[in-house]
Each structure stands twice: as C-alpha cells, then as structure tokens.
Amino acid sequence: LYVNEKTMLVKSQVKYIQSLGQKKFRDQEGVFIVEGPKMVRELLDAPNIELRQLYAVREWLQEHPSPPLITATSPGFTELKEGELERISSLSTPNQVLAVFGRPSFPPPVFEKTVSLLLDGIQDPGNLGTIVRIADWFGLRQVVCSRDCADIFNVKTIQSTMGSISRIQVVYEDPEEVIRRHPNLPVYAAVLEGKNLYETGQTSEGLIMIGNESRGIRGELLQKATHRITIPRKGQAESLNAAVATGIILSHLV
Amino acid sequence: LYVNEKTMLVKSQVKYIQSLGQKKFRDQEGVFIVEGPKMVRELLDAPNIELRQLYAVREWLQEHPSPPLITATSPGFTELKEGELERISSLSTPNQVLAVFGRPSFPPPVFEKTVSLLLDGIQDPGNLGTIVRIADWFGLRQVVCSRDCADIFNVKTIQSTMGSISRIQVVYEDPEEVIRRHPNLPVYAAVLEGKNLYETGQTSEGLIMIGNESRGIRGELLQKATHRITIPRKGQAESLNAAVATGIILSHLV
Numbered sequence: 473l474y475v476n477e478k479t480m481l482v483k484s485q486v487k488y489i490q491s492l493g494q495k496k497f498r499d500q501e502g503v504f505i506v507e508g509p510k511m512v513r514e515l516l517d518a519p520n521i522e523l524r525q526l527y528a529v530r531e532w533l534q535e536h537p538s539p540p541l542i543t544a545t546s547p548g549f550t551e552l553k554e555g556e557l558e559r560i561s562s563l564s565t566p567n568q569v570l571a572v573f574g575r576p577s578f579p580p581p582v583f584e585k586t587v588s589l590l591l592d593g594i595q596d597p598g599n600l601g602t603i604v605r606i607a608d609w610f611g612l613r614q615v616v617c618s619r620d621c622a623d624i625f626n627v628k629t630i631q632s633t634m635g636s637i638s639r640i641q642v643v644y645e646d647p648e649e650v651i652r653r654h655p656n657l658p659v660y661a662a663v664l665e666g667k668n669l670y671e672t673g674q675t676s677e678g679l680i681m682i683g684n685e686s687r688g689i690r691g692e693l694l695q696k697a698t699h700r701i702t703i704p705r706k707g708q709a710e711s712l713n714a715a716v717a718t719g720i721i722l723s724h725l726v
Numbered sequence: 727l728y729v730n731e732k733t734m735l736v737k738s739q740v741k742y743i744q745s746l747g748q749k750k751f752r753d754q755e756g757v758f759i760v761e762g763p764k765m766v767r768e769l770l771d772a773p774n775i776e777l778r779q780l781y782a783v784r785e786w787l788q789e790h791p792s793p794p795l796i797t798a799t800s801p802g803f804t805e806l807k808e809g810e811l812e813r814i815s816s817l818s819t820p821n822q823v824l825a826v827f828g829r830p831s832f833p834p835p836v837f838e839k840t841v842s843l844l845l846d847g848i849q850d851p852g853n854l855g856t857i858v859r860i861a862d863w864f865g866l867r868q869v870v871c872s873r874d875c876a877d878i879f880n881v882k883t884i885q886s887t888m889g890s891i892s893r894i895q896v897v898y899e900d901p902e903e904v905i906r907r908h909p910n911l912p913v914y915a916a917v918l919e920g921k922n923l924y925e926t927g928q929t930s931e932g933l934i935m936i937g938n939e940s941r942g943i944r945g946e947l948l949q950k951a952t953h954r955i956t957i958p959r960k961g962q963a964e965s966l967n968a969a970v971a972t973g974i975i976l977s978h979l980v
Contacts, residue, residue, distance in 0.1 A: 706865030
C-alpha cells in the first residue's frame with residue numbers, strides 16, 4: 473500500500489509538477505493535474521483514468537482510509553507537510569490534495585444517434601471546462617474542439633470540468649472534417665442572428681457548433697450549418713458568455 | 727479638451743490604481759476600474775456613469791477622436807507610453823486603455839411587474855459578472871446580492887459584466903428582507919431536487935433565487951420560496967455552474 477512509501481516533497485517533484493503547467497510537457501507525459509478532495513476522489517473512482525502521483529496532507533489521508541493502489545510504474549505517493557502543498561498548487565487556496573492522472577481512455581467516438589458539441593476556437597480555459605461539465609449534465613458523450621481551442625488538460629480547464637473529464641470524450645480535430653465525415657447529421661450553429669431557438673424543434677442526433685468568445689463561428693465553418701439558431705434577447709447585453717449560451721441551447725434542443 | 731492635459735504616469739497614480747484592487751478603497755472612492763477599448767467605450771457612452779480618470783495609449787486616442795470631456799473635479803487624462811499600461815493593468819494581456827469610473831446611478835429599484843434575481847452567496851467574481859450580463863440579456867433590471875456575495879465592483883466581476891453594469895442595478899441587501907417587503911411576489915428557488923423547470927409556467931413578475939456555488943441556497947432563505955425548480959439532468963455531472971443555471975432558468979421563465 474502506498475502509505476508505506478511516505479516521503480517528503482523533493483525538489484525534482486516540485487520541478488516536475490511545475491513543468492506540467494506547460495502544454496508541451498503535459499502532452500509528452502500524457503498526464504493532467506487535479507486538485508482538491510472532491511475532484512481527486514471522483515477521478516480516483518473513475519474506471520478509465522489511471523493515477524500516476526498523489527500528493528496529500530495527512531488530514532486527507534485519514535479521511536480516505538482505502539485509497540486505490542498506485543500502479544507499479546508510478547513514482548507513487550507523497551505525504552505533504554504543512555506549507556508544502558502551496559509549493560506545487562496552482563490554486564489560490566490549495567486544498568489538501570493534488571494528483572497527477574494519466575489521460576482518460578475512451579472507445580472511438582460515435583456521432584450517430586447522439587448529440588455532440590463542436591467548439592470553434594473557445595479560448596478561455598474556464599469556459600471550455602464549464603462547457604464540458606454542461607455536456608455531461610445533458611448526457612452528451614463527446615465534445616470536438618478545433619485545434620485553436622484552449623487545452624482541455626490545462627489546470628484551470630480541468631478544475632472547471634468538476635470531474636466530467638472522465639465521462640466526456642474531448643477530441644481535438646478540425647470541425648469541418650467531422651461534418652464532412654457525417655453528411656447526414658443536422659448541424660446547428662449558435663449565432664447572433666438566426667432562427668429563434670424556442671421555435672426550433674428538439675433533436676436526438678446532431679452536431680451543435682459554438683463559436684469563439686468574440687468572433688463567433690468562422691465563416692467557412694458556419695456555411696456548413698444546416699440550422700442557424702439564436703437565443704432571443706430581451707435586454708441590451710451585446711452577447712452571452714459562450715458557456716451560458718451552450719447551456720441554454722442544450723437545455724432546449726436535447 | 728483633455729488631450730491637452732497629457733502627462734506621463736506618475737507613482738501616485740500607480741499607487742492609486744493599485745489601491746482600488748481593495749474593496750475598502752473602491753468603496754471609499756465610490757469608483758470602479760474598467761479595462762479594454764470595447765468596455766471603456768461602452769461605459770463612456772452610458773448616461774448614468776461618470777468618468778473619473780482615463781489612462782490610454784496613443785493608438786487608442788487616435789481611434790477615439792472625440793472623447794467625452796472629463797469633469798472638472800477629476801484628475802483627468804494620462805497618455806501612456808509603452809510598457810506603462812502593464813504597470814496599472816490587472817489583465818494578463820493589457821489592452822490599450824484603463825478607466826476609473828464613478829459608480830452608476832439608478833432610480834430606486836422596483837420589484838413589481840418585473841423579474842429580479844436574488845443571489846445568495848455567489849462567491850466567484852466571474853460568476854457574478856456573468857450573471858449580471860445574463861440578467862441584461864433577458865431584460866431584467868435589478869439583481870439583489872446577499873452581503874456575502876463577491877463585490878460587483880471587483881475588477882474581475884466588472885470585466886465579466888461586459889458593460890451590463892450600466893444597465894443592471896446591483897444592490898447588496900438581505901434577500902429575506904426583499905422577500906418580506908414583497909409578500910405577493912412569487913419566489914422561485916433554483917435547487918437540485920425540485921419541480922421540473924420545463925413544467926413550470928413562464929412569469930412576468932417575481933424573484934428568482936440562485937444559491938452559492940457549492941452549498942446552494944441557505945435553508946432559512948429556501949423556506950421563503952413559493953416554487954422550487956430544477957433543471958432536469960440527463961447525464962452524470964453533479965451540478966451546473968451557477969451562471970449557466972441562471973441562464974437556463976431565465977431562458978425558460980422569462
């Protein structure tokens with residue numbers, strides 16, 4: 473059991489965790505970081521995600537008497553002394569535990585008979601994570617991100633998914649390519665001047681495109697849409713936050 | 727015209743702007759900070775908000791040939807040289823202009839014949855700002871915040887409102903007090919186990935309560951609700967982000 477492997481935090485570990493702040497190193501290692509008891513617990517229980525490293529204060533350990541085994545290849549577990557979590561955490565209020573997980577494994581995505589999101593250039597990590605959480609709430613299975621979207625394995629993004637990362641498959645691919653491969657699927661595009669969302673019927677199959685926070689959906693991509701839909705506005709705000717718009721659209725369409 | 731008052735950024739100005747990072751000083755001065763060309767422009771045009779100070783790079787000035795006059799009591803305008811905006815900005819990518827505005831003035835709030843939001847302990851500044859922006863999109867006029875909500879004049883909150891701060895009146899008051907004063911208004915509470923939102927009729931009058939990001943609506947306050955409503959879940963996410971839930975609820979009820 474890993475509780476026997478107790479050590480203290482060493483410099484090379486701090487350096488390793490810090491290096492994972494960069495996408496390049498995260499990708500190289502095939503890992504991501506999760507912080508806080510609730511999310512770490514949820515991902516420890518996820519069947520398709522493998523724990524690589526766990527850094528926790530004694531308090532967390534005592535509340536989790538039967539933690540899962542760490543795999544043979546992993547550097548294992550480190551008990552943190554007071555003040556050590558602050559050295560590796562990227563949260564403003566570090567919370568008991570930080571874990572490094574291998575990336576979730578999924579079967580190949582299937583776009584038929586289900587609704588999927590196509591995100592075009594979502595820049596804000598918090599927005600991306602929140603969108604994945606929304607997709608999970610509404611029972612979707614996959615989210616396609618254009619290659620210029622934020623990185624799903626960014627620490628901020630991961631924290632905003634609130635654990636949905638183990639259930640929603642996020643793939644980076646050209647959205648046009650996905651549309652091209654599925655010519656029979658309806659493609660909904662969220663735009664500022666389209667058909668009233670509330671007059672659009674529900675669907676159990678299709679692709680829903682959400683555009684970049686400021687410029688919306690790229691022109692070439694927008695041309696592939698079969699339905700242009702709009703959340704009717706009653707007031708004067710110029711736009712809605714991308715994640716909020718996604719929530720409203722899914723709540724109506726799905 | 728203030729373009730004649732050109733100076734360079736002095737230490738006391740940097741200190742003043744930095745002090746406004748603290749609620750205490752913001753409240754004392756009765757001001758808030760806005761950054762970026764789009765939002766500054768929108769607030770310069772707002773009839774109920776007064777400009778106090780403007781810091782901009784020449785590029786911004788040239789694109790805004792007829793800026794409004796600064797009031798006589800204000801320290802006025804400062805043209806920034808390269809690298810100076812970084813010294814006062816709190817954005818990760820500072821953008822041309824930073825303005826200090828006096829707080830918006832509104833007539834006393836009226837809760838009859840309109841829908842208002844009651845926020846109970848919304849902690850995240852980004853969530854609060856996004857909720858105000860949503861309220862503006864759906865044509866609401868006011869948002870009541872419990873006193874433990876984030877500060878609406880926090881820089882992050884203001885940036886998330888995207889300019890809606892000039893149109894939505896945000897008041898800090900005990901939500902129970904507002905309900906007590908309006909005994910005839912329906913009070914909707916967003917909860918995890920209530921009546922299906924989609925089976926709840928629309929309304930043109932009432933109070934909609936949204937709770938804290940983790941604990942929801944406080945028990946005593948929840949007891950004052952006349953309707954408990956829930957966004958039905960199809961997947962496995964444990965909850966929805968507070969701003970996203972607000973958007974979905976308003977899109978159905980209003």
